[in-house]
Amino acid sequence: MSFLIALAALVFLMFVAYRGYSVILFAPIAALGAVLFTDPSAVPAAFTGLFMDKMVGFAKLYFPVFLLGAVFGKVIEMSGFSKSIVSAIIGVVGRERAMLAIVLVCGVLTYGGVSLFVVVFAAYPFAAEMFRAGNIPKRLIPGTIALGAFSFTMDSLPFSPQIQNIIPATYFQTTNGAAPLLGTLGSIFILVLGLTYLEWRRRQALKAGEGYGEGHINEPAPIDTEHLAPAIIAFLPLIVVFVVNLILGGFPGLFTGLIDLAYGASYDLKLAMDHTIPNPIAPIKAIWAVEGGLIAGILTVVVFGFRNVSQNFAEGTKAAVAGALLAAMNTASEYGFGGVIAALPGFLVIKDTLAQIPNPLVNEAITVTSLAGITGSASGGMSIALAALSKDFIAMGDAAHIPHEVLHRVASMASGGMDTLPHNGAVITLLAVTGLTHRQSYKDIFAVTCLKTLAVFFVIGVYYLTGLV
Known part of the structure; x- marks a missing residue:
């Protein structure tokens, strides 16, 4: 019975997310409903002492990353740099290679620190124009954008500043450059197979005589590429984010980051207080490194794009803050939900069942x-899993002599696997922006999802065969 209660709570959360209801509202309802059926008297204490404690702890660690990422994406958009970046990449790749160009555009923006949602808005007008010119079916645009923005640069490539690559660092005490060789190989695997799949779909449509189509909604206006910032200036903020992130966080096995050099293993905060507050550095240095990189990137955009940014800075940053609050609170609520579910007797059944998978990396993946698939969120599902089971993953990994960097990379990549099921917020946004439906375009998004999930097991196989990290 206890197992069914925990499972029912997970299914309920998945259902309300799929129906479009707020996870912020329904995550505590789902969690406390499970507590109610287990021990009614424990509901108030579970809410205050467990759900809220976990939720606030998540927000304390990660909200600045959500906020800075949203502001960085917004100023990149307001400055016009995003259009310059897209135009420059298309100019190099060629308009005749529409799918490759859009995938690279989305990949560069995502890896540069621009949020996934901003990337969708930045890339879509160019994608529509290029697909129309190449007579490629519009229904293939969402799958193309998903491959570039929701896959290899989100959580596979080392040093990605996206939240899916940062969360594991606090559990495994690694940097966001963990397992660079495995992450790079996994990224190549996803990119090559993804582009091969999209090209096959394009050829299928061509053979059937299907073109871009007519009567579409949300068709973008023609793009003005006459008055864009120079490409070197537009790319500079992305480069700054990467370089500062690398310098602060260090490169595994190559050089130590400035954060380690300045603070060591721990820093005691004293100031004018009559007591000290110890701050262990290892769990948070990846967060500090990304925050430093994003701050530097924002300042770079403001300096070089001041004229455009200053005109709408107040309204633009309000929208960015609202978006960051919503994204962070959604994930924090799912984290609080995971903390409550993990404390229930029924979760022990789930935990023991998963423990029957003997291989620690396969178990983790x-x-x-x-859980990412159930919640419809890469960061939310991973947060639930790591909050409940990270110590078990570490113990199993240590027993098998698996470096924590590999555990980090597998968790990160696995979070971006089945997360893009139909109820995923990014999927719904992508389809809404492009004016397409699940029925028209979800098949290709799901194909990218399956490739992404397969890539995790490819990376695990490479590790066991070669020992590469």
Whole structure:
């Protein structure tokens, strides 16, 4: 019975997310409903002492990353730099290679620190124009954008500043450059197979005589590429984010970051207080490194794009803050939900069942990607899994002599696997922006999802065969 209660709570959360209801509202309802059926008297204490404690702890660690990422994406958009970046990449790749160009555009923006949602808005007008010119079916645009923005640069490539690559660092005490070789190989695997799949779909449509189509909604206005910032200036903020992130966080096995050099293993905060507050550095240095990189990137955009940014800075940053609050609170609520579910007797049954998977990396991958699929959120599903089971993953990994960097990379990549099921917020936004439906375009998004999930097990196989990290 206890197992069914925990499972029912997970299914309920998945259902309300799929129906479009707020996870912020329904995550505590789902969690406390499970507590109610287990021990009614424990509901108030579970809410205050467990759900809220976990939710606030998540927000304390990660909200600045959500906020800075949203502001960085917004100023990149307001400055016009995003259009310059898109135009420059298309100019190099060629308009005749529409799919490759859009995938690279989305990949560069995502890896540069621009949020996934901003990337969708930046890339879509160019994608529509290029697909129309190449007579490629519009229904393939969402799958193309998903491959570039929601896959390899989000959580596979080392040093990605996206939240899916940062969360594991606090559990495994690694940097966001963990397992650079495995992450790079996994990224190549996703990119090559993804582009091969999209090209096959394009050829299928061509053979059937299907073109871009007519009567579409949300068709973008023609793009003005006459008055864009020079490409070197537009790319500079992305480069700054990467370089500052690298310098602060260090490169595994190559050089130590400035944060380690300045603070060591721990820093005691004293100021004018009559007591000290110890701050262990290892769990948070990846967060500090990304925050430093994003701050430097924002300042770079403001300096070089001041004229455009200053005109709408107040309204633009309000929108960015609202978006960051919503994204952070959604994930924090799912984290609080995970903390409550993990404390229930029924979760022990789930935990023991998963423990029957003897291989620690396969166990971790299946657990994380399953919870990401259930919640419809890469960061939310991974947060639930790591909050409940990270110590078990570490113990199993240590027993098998698996470096924590590999655990980090597998968790990160697995979170971006089955997360893009139909109820995923990014999927819904992508389809809404492009004016397409699940029925028209979700098939290709799901194909990218399956490739992404397969890539996790490819990376695990490479590790066991070669020992590469």
